[in-house]
Amino acid sequence: MQPFEYANPTTVKEAVGLLGNDAAVLAGGTDLISMMKEYLATPSRVVNIKNIKELGGIKNSKNELRIGATVTFDELMDNAEVRKSFPALADAARGVASPQIRNMGTVGGDLCQRPRCWYYRGGFGLLAKDASGKALVPNGENKYHAILGNDGPAYFVSPSSLGPALIALGAKIKLMSSSGAREVTADKFFLTPTSDTMRETDIKPGELLTEVLIPHSNAKNATYEVRQKEALDWPLAAASVVLTMNGNSVSSARVVLGAVAPTPWAATAADKALAGKSITPEVAEQAAKAALADAKPLSQNAYKVQLARVAVKRALLQAAGVKA
Numbered sequence: 001m002q003p004f005e006y007a008n009p010t011t012v013k014e015a016v017g018l019l020g021n022d023a024a025v026l027a028g029g030t031d032l033i034s035m036m037k038e039y040l041a042t043p044s045r046v047v048n049i050k051n052i053k054e055l056g057g058i059k060n061s062k063n064e065l066r067i068g069a070t071v072t073f074d075e076l077m078d079n080a081e082v083r084k085s086f087p088a089l090a091d092a093a094r095g096v097a098s099p100q101i102r103n104m105g106t107v108g109g110d111l112c113q114r115p116r117c118w119y120y121r122g123g124f125g126l127l128a129k130d131a132s133g134k135a136l137v138p139n140g141e142n143k144y145h146a147i148l149g150n151d152g153p154a155y156f157v158s159p160s161s162l163g164p165a166l167i168a169l170g171a172k173i174k175l176m177s178s179s180g181a182r183e184v185t186a187d188k189f190f191l192t193p194t195s196d197t198m199r200e201t202d203i204k205p206g207e208l209l210t211e212v213l214i215p216h217s218n219a220k221n222a223t224y225e226v227r228q229k230e231a232l233d234w235p236l237a238a239a240s241v242v243l244t245m246n247g248n249s250v251s252s253a254r255v256v257l258g259a260v261a262p263t264p265w266a267a268t269a270a271d272k273a274l275a276g277k278s279i280t281p282e283v284a285e286q287a288a289k290a291a292l293a294d295a296k297p298l299s300q301n302a303y304k305v306q307l308a309r310v311a312v313k314r315a316l317l318q319a320a321g322v323k324a
Helices: 012-018 032-037 073-078 080-085 087-094 099-104 107-112 163-168 268-274 281-291 303-320
Strands: 005-007 023-026 045-048 058-060 064-068 172-177 180-185 208-215 220-226 237-246 249-258
Touching: 012 045, 012 172, 012 208, 023 032, 058 080, 064 080, 073 080, 073 087, 073 099, 073 107, 080 087, 087 163, 087 220, 087 237, 087 303, 107 163, 107 208, 163 220, 163 237, 163 249, 220 303, 237 303, 249 268, 249 281, 249 303, 268 281, 281 303
Parallel strands: 005 045, 023 045
Antiparallel strands: 058 064, 064 208, 172 180, 172 208, 220 237, 237 249
Protein backbone atom coordinates (compact mmCIF):
# COMPACT_ATOMS: atom_id res chain seq x y z
CA MET A 1 0.00 0.00 0.00
CA GLN A 2 1.28 3.44 -0.89
CA PRO A 3 2.05 5.68 2.11
CA PHE A 4 -0.61 8.28 2.86
CA GLU A 5 -1.53 11.03 5.28
CA TYR A 6 -4.39 10.17 7.66
CA ALA A 7 -6.88 12.83 8.78
CA ASN A 8 -9.55 12.34 11.45
CA PRO A 9 -11.95 15.33 11.36
CA THR A 10 -14.92 15.66 13.72
CA THR A 11 -17.05 18.09 11.68
CA VAL A 12 -18.23 18.26 8.07
CA LYS A 13 -16.62 21.69 7.66
CA GLU A 14 -13.28 20.30 8.78
CA ALA A 15 -13.64 17.25 6.51
CA VAL A 16 -14.39 19.16 3.30
CA GLY A 17 -11.44 21.41 4.04
CA LEU A 18 -9.21 18.34 3.90
CA LEU A 19 -10.57 17.00 0.60
CA GLY A 20 -9.04 17.62 -2.79
CA ASN A 21 -8.17 15.95 -6.07
CA ASP A 22 -5.85 13.45 -4.39
CA ALA A 23 -7.78 12.70 -1.17
CA ALA A 24 -10.04 9.73 -0.45
CA VAL A 25 -12.94 9.48 1.99
CA LEU A 26 -12.89 6.60 4.48
CA ALA A 27 -16.18 5.45 6.03
CA GLY A 28 -16.70 1.69 6.39
CA GLY A 29 -13.61 1.03 4.27
CA THR A 30 -15.01 -2.17 2.78
CA ASP A 31 -14.10 -1.01 -0.75
CA LEU A 32 -11.41 1.64 -0.32
CA ILE A 33 -8.98 -0.44 1.73
CA SER A 34 -8.96 -3.32 -0.75
CA MET A 35 -8.46 -0.90 -3.64
CA MET A 36 -5.53 0.73 -1.86
CA LYS A 37 -3.97 -2.67 -1.26
CA GLU A 38 -4.21 -3.40 -4.99
CA TYR A 39 -2.87 0.08 -5.90
CA LEU A 40 -6.10 0.87 -7.75
CA ALA A 41 -6.50 3.82 -5.40
CA THR A 42 -3.39 5.71 -4.32
CA PRO A 43 -4.57 8.73 -2.35
CA SER A 44 -1.99 10.95 -0.69
CA ARG A 45 -4.52 11.66 2.08
CA VAL A 46 -7.27 9.53 3.61
CA VAL A 47 -10.02 11.45 5.41
CA ASN A 48 -11.82 9.36 8.02
CA ILE A 49 -15.43 10.55 8.43
CA LYS A 50 -16.61 7.90 10.91
CA ASN A 51 -16.28 10.25 13.87
CA ILE A 52 -18.44 13.03 12.39
CA LYS A 53 -21.69 12.76 14.35
CA GLU A 54 -23.69 14.94 11.95
CA LEU A 55 -23.18 12.36 9.19
CA GLY A 56 -24.92 9.62 11.16
CA GLY A 57 -28.47 8.79 12.14
CA ILE A 58 -31.85 8.33 10.50
CA LYS A 59 -34.32 11.12 11.14
CA ASN A 60 -37.99 11.02 10.19
CA SER A 61 -39.94 14.23 9.55
CA LYS A 62 -43.36 15.03 8.13
CA ASN A 63 -42.20 15.34 4.53
CA GLU A 64 -39.12 13.15 4.24
CA LEU A 65 -36.74 10.63 5.76
CA ARG A 66 -33.17 11.78 6.25
CA ILE A 67 -30.44 9.10 6.18
CA GLY A 68 -26.90 10.11 7.14
CA ALA A 69 -24.01 9.06 4.93
CA THR A 70 -22.37 6.94 7.64
CA VAL A 71 -25.52 4.97 8.49
CA THR A 72 -24.68 1.28 8.15
CA PHE A 73 -26.68 -1.39 6.37
CA ASP A 74 -27.56 -2.90 9.75
CA GLU A 75 -28.93 0.43 10.97
CA LEU A 76 -30.94 0.79 7.77
CA MET A 77 -32.45 -2.69 8.13
CA ASP A 78 -33.26 -2.21 11.81
CA ASN A 79 -34.99 1.16 11.45
CA ALA A 80 -38.76 0.84 11.92
CA GLU A 81 -39.66 3.72 9.58
CA VAL A 82 -37.48 2.32 6.78
CA ARG A 83 -39.09 -1.10 7.12
CA LYS A 84 -42.60 0.40 7.23
CA SER A 85 -42.49 3.10 4.55
CA PHE A 86 -39.53 2.12 2.36
CA PRO A 87 -39.34 -1.68 2.25
CA ALA A 88 -37.57 -1.41 -1.12
CA LEU A 89 -34.61 0.10 0.72
CA ALA A 90 -34.75 -2.44 3.56
CA ASP A 91 -34.94 -5.27 1.00
CA ALA A 92 -31.86 -3.93 -0.79
CA ALA A 93 -29.90 -3.63 2.46
CA ARG A 94 -30.94 -7.14 3.51
CA GLY A 95 -29.60 -8.45 0.21
CA VAL A 96 -26.05 -7.75 1.40
CA ALA A 97 -25.69 -11.20 2.90
CA SER A 98 -22.42 -10.74 4.79
CA PRO A 99 -23.00 -9.71 8.45
CA GLN A 100 -19.55 -8.17 8.52
CA ILE A 101 -20.22 -5.92 5.52
CA ARG A 102 -23.69 -4.99 6.81
CA ASN A 103 -22.06 -3.96 10.10
CA MET A 104 -19.32 -1.85 8.48
CA GLY A 105 -20.66 -0.82 5.06
CA THR A 106 -22.34 2.58 4.89
CA VAL A 107 -25.03 4.21 2.77
CA GLY A 108 -22.59 6.76 1.39
CA GLY A 109 -20.00 4.10 0.70
CA ASP A 110 -22.49 1.96 -1.19
CA LEU A 111 -23.42 4.87 -3.45
CA CYS A 112 -19.80 5.87 -4.10
CA GLN A 113 -18.10 2.48 -4.45
CA ARG A 114 -16.21 1.70 -7.64
CA PRO A 115 -17.24 -0.99 -10.17
CA ARG A 116 -16.60 -4.64 -9.38
CA CYS A 117 -15.63 -5.39 -13.00
CA TRP A 118 -12.74 -7.85 -12.95
CA TYR A 119 -10.98 -6.03 -15.81
CA TYR A 120 -11.00 -2.79 -13.82
CA ARG A 121 -9.98 -4.56 -10.62
CA GLY A 122 -7.25 -6.32 -12.61
CA GLY A 123 -5.66 -3.05 -13.66
CA PHE A 124 -7.00 -2.68 -17.21
CA GLY A 125 -8.72 0.63 -16.52
CA LEU A 126 -12.31 1.63 -15.95
CA LEU A 127 -13.21 1.10 -19.62
CA ALA A 128 -11.18 -2.13 -19.85
CA LYS A 129 -8.97 -1.63 -22.89
CA ASP A 130 -5.78 -3.32 -24.02
CA ALA A 131 -2.55 -1.51 -24.90
CA SER A 132 -3.83 -0.71 -28.40
CA GLY A 133 -7.02 0.84 -27.06
CA LYS A 134 -9.30 -2.05 -28.01
CA ALA A 135 -12.17 -2.85 -25.63
CA LEU A 136 -11.58 -6.17 -23.87
CA VAL A 137 -15.11 -6.88 -22.66
CA PRO A 138 -17.21 -7.51 -25.82
CA ASN A 139 -15.15 -10.52 -26.91
CA GLY A 140 -13.77 -11.47 -23.51
CA GLU A 141 -15.09 -12.86 -20.23
CA ASN A 142 -18.28 -10.84 -19.92
CA LYS A 143 -20.81 -13.08 -18.17
CA TYR A 144 -21.31 -10.57 -15.34
CA HIS A 145 -21.30 -7.43 -17.46
CA ALA A 146 -23.99 -5.09 -18.77
CA ILE A 147 -26.93 -6.07 -20.95
CA LEU A 148 -28.35 -2.52 -21.11
CA GLY A 149 -26.55 0.75 -21.82
CA ASN A 150 -23.63 -1.28 -23.15
CA ASP A 151 -23.10 0.27 -26.57
CA GLY A 152 -19.72 1.37 -25.26
CA PRO A 153 -17.31 2.40 -24.04
CA ALA A 154 -18.48 1.29 -20.54
CA TYR A 155 -19.54 -2.33 -20.01
CA PHE A 156 -19.35 -2.72 -16.23
CA VAL A 157 -22.48 -2.81 -14.06
CA SER A 158 -23.26 -0.36 -11.28
CA PRO A 159 -22.28 -2.00 -7.97
CA SER A 160 -24.67 0.00 -5.77
CA SER A 161 -27.22 -2.07 -3.87
CA LEU A 162 -29.22 0.96 -2.76
CA GLY A 163 -29.08 3.02 -5.96
CA PRO A 164 -32.05 1.42 -7.79
CA ALA A 165 -34.33 1.74 -4.75
CA LEU A 166 -33.34 5.35 -4.11
CA ILE A 167 -33.97 6.30 -7.73
CA ALA A 168 -37.35 4.57 -7.74
CA LEU A 169 -38.28 6.33 -4.48
CA GLY A 170 -37.37 9.75 -5.86
CA ALA A 171 -34.56 10.37 -3.38
CA LYS A 172 -32.19 13.32 -3.34
CA ILE A 173 -28.52 13.13 -2.43
CA LYS A 174 -26.88 16.03 -0.59
CA LEU A 175 -23.26 16.93 -1.29
CA MET A 176 -21.10 19.41 0.62
CA SER A 177 -17.93 21.24 -0.35
CA SER A 178 -16.04 24.26 0.93
CA SER A 179 -18.19 26.43 -1.35
CA GLY A 180 -21.47 25.15 0.12
CA ALA A 181 -24.09 22.43 -0.25
CA ARG A 182 -25.93 21.17 -3.30
CA GLU A 183 -28.53 18.49 -3.95
CA VAL A 184 -28.75 16.11 -6.87
CA THR A 185 -31.59 13.72 -7.57
CA ALA A 186 -30.62 10.07 -7.29
CA ASP A 187 -31.35 9.44 -10.97
CA LYS A 188 -28.80 12.13 -11.93
CA PHE A 189 -26.20 11.05 -9.37
CA PHE A 190 -25.01 8.00 -11.32
CA LEU A 191 -23.10 8.60 -14.55
CA THR A 192 -21.74 6.48 -17.40
CA PRO A 193 -18.06 7.36 -17.90
CA THR A 194 -16.73 7.98 -21.39
CA SER A 195 -13.07 7.98 -20.33
CA ASP A 196 -10.90 6.25 -17.73
CA THR A 197 -10.47 9.50 -15.81
CA MET A 198 -14.21 10.03 -15.24
CA ARG A 199 -16.08 8.78 -12.19
CA GLU A 200 -19.36 6.89 -12.12
CA THR A 201 -21.01 9.46 -9.84
CA ASP A 202 -21.64 13.19 -9.95
CA ILE A 203 -19.29 13.96 -7.07
CA LYS A 204 -16.93 16.80 -7.83
CA PRO A 205 -13.39 17.02 -6.41
CA GLY A 206 -13.57 18.33 -2.85
CA GLU A 207 -17.19 17.22 -2.31
CA LEU A 208 -18.48 14.95 0.43
CA LEU A 209 -21.73 13.00 0.33
CA THR A 210 -23.47 13.92 3.58
CA GLU A 211 -27.02 12.55 3.49
CA VAL A 212 -29.87 11.04 1.51
CA LEU A 213 -33.38 12.51 1.58
CA ILE A 214 -36.40 10.39 0.65
CA PRO A 215 -39.82 12.03 0.26
CA HIS A 216 -42.73 10.39 2.03
CA SER A 217 -45.55 8.92 -0.04
CA ASN A 218 -48.13 6.18 0.26
CA ALA A 219 -46.65 4.27 -2.66
CA LYS A 220 -46.12 0.53 -2.44
CA ASN A 221 -42.50 -0.47 -3.02
CA ALA A 222 -40.15 -3.44 -3.01
CA THR A 223 -36.78 -4.70 -4.21
CA TYR A 224 -36.02 -8.19 -5.49
CA GLU A 225 -32.53 -9.47 -6.28
CA VAL A 226 -31.39 -12.63 -8.06
CA ARG A 227 -28.12 -14.21 -6.92
CA GLN A 228 -26.24 -17.34 -7.76
CA LYS A 229 -26.07 -18.18 -4.06
CA GLU A 230 -27.66 -16.82 -0.89
CA ALA A 231 -24.37 -16.42 0.92
CA LEU A 232 -22.09 -13.43 0.26
CA ASP A 233 -22.48 -12.74 -3.44
CA TRP A 234 -23.19 -9.87 -5.81
CA PRO A 235 -26.61 -9.89 -7.51
CA LEU A 236 -26.79 -11.00 -11.11
CA ALA A 237 -29.90 -8.87 -11.59
CA ALA A 238 -32.11 -6.74 -9.37
CA ALA A 239 -35.22 -4.60 -9.61
CA SER A 240 -36.70 -1.91 -7.38
CA VAL A 241 -40.31 -0.87 -7.99
CA VAL A 242 -42.57 1.87 -6.65
CA LEU A 243 -46.30 1.77 -7.32
CA THR A 244 -48.67 4.67 -6.73
CA MET A 245 -52.13 3.16 -6.60
CA ASN A 246 -55.62 4.44 -7.36
CA GLY A 247 -57.70 1.75 -5.70
CA ASN A 248 -56.57 -1.51 -7.28
CA SER A 249 -55.11 0.18 -10.35
CA VAL A 250 -51.64 1.61 -10.87
CA SER A 251 -51.81 5.36 -11.41
CA SER A 252 -48.03 5.58 -11.86
CA ALA A 253 -45.09 3.23 -11.56
CA ARG A 254 -41.33 3.42 -11.43
CA VAL A 255 -39.21 0.38 -12.20
CA VAL A 256 -35.41 0.61 -11.85
CA LEU A 257 -33.05 -2.26 -12.62
CA GLY A 258 -29.77 -3.01 -10.89
CA ALA A 259 -26.68 -5.04 -11.88
CA VAL A 260 -27.54 -4.88 -15.58
CA ALA A 261 -26.09 -1.54 -16.77
CA PRO A 262 -23.30 0.94 -15.93
CA THR A 263 -25.89 2.91 -13.93
CA PRO A 264 -29.09 1.83 -12.21
CA TRP A 265 -31.41 1.50 -15.21
CA ALA A 266 -34.80 3.23 -15.34
CA ALA A 267 -37.13 0.87 -17.21
CA THR A 268 -39.58 3.47 -18.51
CA ALA A 269 -41.22 0.99 -20.89
CA ALA A 270 -42.26 -1.08 -17.87
CA ASP A 271 -43.64 2.05 -16.18
CA LYS A 272 -45.88 2.69 -19.19
CA ALA A 273 -46.95 -0.96 -19.39
CA LEU A 274 -48.23 -0.83 -15.81
CA ALA A 275 -50.16 2.45 -15.93
CA GLY A 276 -53.90 2.01 -15.35
CA LYS A 277 -53.67 -1.73 -14.71
CA SER A 278 -54.14 -3.94 -11.67
CA ILE A 279 -51.12 -5.97 -10.65
CA THR A 280 -51.57 -9.63 -11.55
CA PRO A 281 -48.93 -12.23 -12.39
CA GLU A 282 -49.77 -11.77 -16.07
CA VAL A 283 -49.48 -7.97 -15.94
CA ALA A 284 -46.23 -8.22 -13.97
CA GLU A 285 -44.80 -10.57 -16.58
CA GLN A 286 -45.78 -8.22 -19.40
CA ALA A 287 -44.09 -5.33 -17.60
CA ALA A 288 -40.99 -7.46 -17.05
CA LYS A 289 -40.76 -8.22 -20.76
CA ALA A 290 -41.16 -4.53 -21.57
CA ALA A 291 -38.38 -3.65 -19.11
CA LEU A 292 -35.89 -5.83 -20.99
CA ALA A 293 -37.14 -5.25 -24.54
CA ASP A 294 -34.05 -3.20 -25.41
CA ALA A 295 -31.49 -5.52 -23.82
CA LYS A 296 -28.37 -6.21 -25.86
CA PRO A 297 -26.58 -9.11 -24.20
CA LEU A 298 -22.92 -9.70 -24.86
CA SER A 299 -21.40 -13.02 -25.91
CA GLN A 300 -21.70 -14.71 -22.49
CA ASN A 301 -24.45 -12.94 -20.53
CA ALA A 302 -27.74 -13.50 -22.37
CA TYR A 303 -28.93 -15.46 -19.31
CA LYS A 304 -29.16 -12.14 -17.41
CA VAL A 305 -32.10 -11.04 -19.55
CA GLN A 306 -34.38 -13.71 -18.08
CA LEU A 307 -33.03 -13.16 -14.58
CA ALA A 308 -33.80 -9.44 -14.81
CA ARG A 309 -37.31 -10.24 -16.02
CA VAL A 310 -37.79 -12.50 -13.01
CA ALA A 311 -36.53 -9.75 -10.68
CA VAL A 312 -39.01 -7.22 -12.13
CA LYS A 313 -41.96 -9.60 -11.97
CA ARG A 314 -41.27 -10.71 -8.39
CA ALA A 315 -40.60 -7.17 -7.18
CA LEU A 316 -43.93 -6.02 -8.63
CA LEU A 317 -45.86 -8.89 -7.06
CA GLN A 318 -44.07 -8.37 -3.75
CA ALA A 319 -44.84 -4.64 -3.71
CA ALA A 320 -48.49 -5.20 -4.57
CA GLY A 321 -48.89 -8.08 -2.12
CA VAL A 322 -49.97 -10.46 -4.88
CA LYS A 323 -49.05 -14.14 -4.88
CA ALA A 324 -47.45 -15.55 -8.00
